[in-house]
Amino acid sequence: MSYKMETFEERKVRYIEKIKNLTMMSDILARNVLKDKECCEYILRIIMNDSMLTVLDNQVQVDYKNLHGRSAVLDCVAKSGDGRLFNVEIQQEDEGAIPKRARYHLGLMDMNVLNPGEFFDKLPETYIIFVTQDDTLGYRLPIAHVDRIIKENGAEFGDEAHIIYVDSSKHEDTELGRLMHDFHCKAASDMQDGVLAKRIYELKESEEGVTHMCKVLEEIREEGRMEDKMETANNLYKMGMPLEQIAQAVQVSVQMIQEWLSGETSPVK
DSSP states (O other): OOOOOOOHHHHHHHHHHHHHTOOTTSHHHHHHHHTSHHHHHHHHHHHHTOTTOOEEEEEEEEEEEOTTSOEEEEEEEEEETTSOEEEEEEESSGGGGOHHHHHHHHHHHHHHHSOTTOOGGGOOOEEEEEEESSOSSSSOOSEEEEOOBOTTTOOBOOOOEEEEEEETTOOOSSHHHHHHHHHTOSSGGGOSOHHHHHHHHHHHTSHHHHHHHHHHHHHHHHHHHHHHHHHHHHHHHHTTOOHHHHHHHHTSOHHHHHHHHHTSSOSOO
């Protein structure tokens, strides 16, 4: 029995159906919305309750590494006009938004922003913002601000490192509540705000946007295939198979196998 390889056009039919069900709580859609500076600025203005906040620079899928080489890919990193830094994370699972992960993200941000020779007082004010599927912290709050304080007198520590949790399941009649409502909408027509609705329409309902999103899903598929090949290559190497045979088995170059095994490159090229 022969196996017929699925074509991109056949996969595209499945992709289009998947795109219809995506919301802002989906990583794939969120990163493409947050990539838009106007949308990123709008979201931050509401979460920060600061209508004057401006975004000078914003990047998505930012790969930061610590001193030991361990990395974390941050959903969105933005810099405001007054020099503040923001890391916005969209988390559907509680495990992805535990307090120690927020602490780790703060450390990564600090480690990757201070240049050699700069004094510590040059560290910018930094915010780690987790938008979660539900009440991760369990305090029944639509938004929770976490700052270090001095226990004995309740005074602020003043390190300008902040953590914010936003519960996206709370859709109260406030700006934040309406924003969280929109985060769960599949269709632009169901959204209450024009800024996000416009971008969602572009990505999910316009021909150009759907084509772009299909390509994004195809890239994710290819990334998954390459990660599988990397895992297979590592297993075959541990079994003692020569590099040339490993390369032939997983259909990549010997040089790529060497880079994977040395940790010099990711599986996606």
